[in-house]
Amino acid sequence: MNQEATFMQKLFPLLTNKDVDKKTEMMAGLTTFLTMAYIIAVNPSILSETGMPAGALVTSTCLGAAIGCFIMGLIADMPFALASGMGLNAYFAYTVVLGMGVSWEVALTAVFVEGIIFIILSLCKVREAVVNAIPKNLKLAVSGGIGLFIAFIGLVNCGLVVNNDSTLVSMGHFTPAVIVTCVGLVITAVLSKKNIRGSILIGIVVSSLLAWGYALMNPEAAANLGIYLPSGVFKFESPAPIVNKIDFGYITHPDSMFQFITVLCTFLFVDFFDTVGTVVGVASKANMVDEDGKVKNVGRALLADAFATTIGSWLGVSTVTTYVESSTGVLEGGKTGYTAITVGVLFLLAMFFSPIFIAVPSCATAPALIYVGYLMLSAVKDIDFGDITEGVPAFMAIGGMALTYSIGDGLTLGVLSYVFINVLYNLIAPKEDRKHVSVVMIILAILFILKLWFM
Template sequence: MNKFFKLEERGTTVSREFIAGLTTFLSMAYIIFVNPNTLGASGMDTGAVFTATILAAAVGTLIMGLYANFPVALAPGMGMNAFFAYTVVLMMGYSWQQALAGIFVSGILFIILSATGLRELIINSIPTSLKHAVGTGIGFFIAFLGFQNSGIIVNNDATLVGIGNFTDPNVLITVIGLIVTLILLVRKTPAAIFIGMIVTAVVGIFLGVVDLPTQIIAPIPSLKPTFGALFEALPSIFTAEMIPVIFSFLFVDFFDTAGTLMAVGSRAGLVNEKGHLVDGDKALLADSTATVIGSVLGTSSTTSFVESLTGVEAGGRTGLTSVFTALCFLVMLFCSGLLSVVTSAVTAPALITVGILMASSLGDIEWKNLETSIPAFVTIIMMVLGYSIAEGIASGFLLYPIMMVAARREKEIHPVMWVLSVIFLIHFVLA
């Protein structure tokens, strides 16, 4: 074990890796219950999604640990699950099987990028401000969904949206849960989001809006409703309207993973003298493979979680941390009885909190540089008001070359950006 994981070389021990793995798991355990609740809105069987979520997280994290020897855990990502359910299925009218097929194709493309030199080409072609804008926009989008699902924000015929009724018990438990979560977050509690969900559920039970679970330990829900369901829908997704959706799945997964791996790798001392990740290619390949596996099981994009930083802070330095995290996920397969407790109001504080964390990259946008900040702003605002991550990305990427040409900086536009702009223009014309 010492030789395989390079424990001594990286200055760690088995016990330290175990504590790190457990810490990482507690920091991201909320996804086990948030993901079924979110994807369930698209008509998917929540029990099957519960099982798919855990298996995708466990398998992806094991691959990361055993193949890449990297202390990073994976699970279905926040943002992409909301986009999957509320935009692709409920708003655009695609079936959840077609949405899974889109995830599958994006995963295959991600594998190709990870295994070839195209990876660096894509990373260098996208302006930094647009990268930050996408992350920020997704943060606002997720937070808006949290406010909406809880009833804090409601429909209004005159102004489109308005403030909900704060005497509504569902709104009340969301507010209480959110305040508790944010306090824990500020105090740097590793499992802040998960603890916040527990507090929200307990308060909801006392107020009578959340049912007390009849059992915690229960049989593992069947995967049959979702396993392999994408393959029948696969031929129907290659349309002008669906291409930006597939690109959005790919773009967000790709850049989110690259950013997370670099952040965790830097903290864990896994960046070499050239500034490159140690076995970074293996880590990217592990992540992209996990997305393909997850889509077959029946869940949205599986990606590296930045919460892995909590495990690194606890001393995790090798893939053994990931192995222990994966084992923790597998134990949760027997806890499906808790699904009945996880209502939209219970998951809302988690959505809002994750949204806040993702929106932190807002300050990294070069706002004084108008030719890049204008497309960045449009990217963010269109994601939220257009209720679509894909439309936000398409709008910003289409506007970017126009602004650069207007500023007489057309020579600085990467050829890849020209190609993407043409693709998005065709999308808007045909759609």
């Protein structure tokens, strides 16, 4: 009996958690879910451009996210939530299917193969080695960079920051959507200062109610700002039209094999380093990094992510990956897999209540993203900016994530600058001042150069 219990605990470390504040974990899960619930509407909107039925995509998006969260919570005991990744879904639809003329079934096959490769890499601890090889200061920079990145997303989503052909970006007009975001941010900050639990969630709820109130008074103007009242309460669509549509026939033709490999490599590269960046950044903020700079249970977390990608493709959705919005739940007190499981349960419920969750507007989740961005950016105070060989790469990673609108690209700039600066410095520095640059970091730099050259 004890041996069986020990085996189950090793398989599912979540079971070893005894003194867990379930209420806090559930609140954290709810907060994370609300900040990423937009994917329920956005993912079907993007993927349906390929000809896939939008109704089935809503259900499969929720199922893929739920299963990914359950796996993460059970086998990794981490508070990370998963769903179909933004950016990767756009690449899937617009570049691969519409741009290259590849069917969505073949694109799903590329995602499926990507997941299998990631499972192998995770079991061989390759991905874990990459995470642990990133220096401590760069890890802190990734956390800070993600903070700046998601705050930027929040500012763009509400319309406070807009496109400008002359300056790239500029301040937008103070529309009702921007005002809703500002009110939500002030409420979140004040409640947090008063140490009131669930302050981020309260900010989202209040902002949503304000936005819906505006939509009730002026539906047409609200619609122009992306604010809509819930279209109903209950709705469920069968995922059958897109489930189990993996098609390997495309790979067997020599003419199409190279194109398939190109698509596969892009999926692999973007997802690999976006996930690594997200896991490192959120884990750093959640105090899940030990004195040696290693992330707790990172191998299991990356394996869970790989399983989720594979299962998601079978369900009919693009790459399922770890979400940076997990940081909102972490900063609400989520520390264990119970947070991830809570998110998974809410995604299952959302399959039947999707009209409500879909109606939560971007201006209502923006306060959470901006506030969490501020909290995560605080990690930079622990970076040793006095050491130029550490500070400059950290700065490149922080600025790169927000300014390239990509966690993976920011990590690329950070790693490349770290390796180049330190290798060159080691060539001219006295032996006692030379800094160790790990082989893994050098290999990463070579891979990044190849990526920039060929992709």
